[in-house]
Amino acid sequence: xxxxxxxxxxxxxxxxxxxxxxxxxxxxxxxxxxxxxxxxxxxxxxxxxxxxxxxxxxxxxxxxxxxxxxxxxxxxxxxxxxxxxxxxxxxxxxxxxxxxxxxxxxxxxxxxxxxxxxxxxxxxxxxxxxxxxxxxxxxxxxxxxxxxxxxxxxxxxxxxxxxxxxxxxxxxxxxxxxxxxxxxxxxxxxxxxxxxxxxxxxxxxxxxxxxxxxxxxxxxxxxxx
Ligand SMILES: [Fe+2]
Ligand SMILES: [Fe+2]
Numbered sequence: 001x002x003x004x005x006x007x008x009x010x011x012x013x014x015x016x017x018x019x020x021x022x023x024x025x026x027x028x029x030x031x032x033x034x035x036x037x038x039x040x041x042x043x044x045x046x047x048x049x050x051x052x053x054x055x056x057x058x059x060x061x062x063x064x065x066x067x068x069x070x071x072x073x074x075x076x077x078x079x080x081x082x083x084x085x086x087x088x089x090x091x092x093x094x095x096x097x098x099x100x101x102x103x104x105x106x107x108x109x110x111x112x113x114x115x116x117x118x119x120x121x122x123x124x125x126x127x128x129x130x131x132x133x134x135x136x137x138x139x140x141x142x143x144x145x146x147x148x149x150x151x152x153x154x155x156x157x158x159x160x161x162x163x164x165x166x167x168x169x170x171x172x173x174x175x176x177x178x179x180x181x182x183x184x185x186x187x188x189x190x191x192x193x194x195x196x197x198x199x200x201x202x203x204x205x206x207x208x209x210x211x212x213x214x215x216x217x218x219x220x221x222x223x224x225x
Pocket of ligand 1: 154
């Protein structure tokens with residue numbers, strides 16, 4: 001269980017110090033979920049300055065009543081990062097959320113199923129956005145491969161993935177277990193192959209030709225999305 005820090009009842013003055021103290025007290029690899037009443041972008045920028053390379057930032061919910069972010073203290077305090085680790089960790093994180101969704105759906109707990117699906121949907125769409133808007137353009141620029149290269153195939157698969165997300169969401173909102181299970185299976189089949197290609201080819205290649213400063217810049221931009 002992740003601990004929760006709900007700062008909505010605190011005065012704005014108390015919020016940032018409270019959040020920083022909670023982060024500082026975390027053990028390596030531990031995390032907490034921050035709940036706020038607005039998009040905590042200024043806080044993220046402050047984390048990027050104060051705790052460079054020390055944290056992960058995974059938004060779970062974006063309003064209209066609550067904004068939730070999972071903030072993780074990384075195991076290592078390495079400022080030098082890799083595209084492969086960062087993006088692969090996100091694949092695994094998303095896999096676990098989808099498992100929670102599957103358990104809730106098969107148990108008929110639709111409120112929990114929808115909550116888990118919404119977290120997954122937000123996370124996977126942000127992940128794809130980081131690839132399409134930040135990582136792939138870098139890859140295409142460095143390799144000169146655009147229209148027939150790996151990013152072209154990945155972008156086409158993303159289109160299928162987004163269609164499956166739409167189908168699962170509609171089926172979950174309609175509490176149609178069979179349709180949700182079918183669309184989830186199709187998504188899982190596509191993701192298994194897609195993620196493997198990224199983890200074995202695209203991310204390691206990106207690490208091989210991006211400088212450490214470019215990797216750091218990619219992660220900063222991905223966090224802000
Ligand atoms: Fe992808
Ligand atoms: Fe990916």
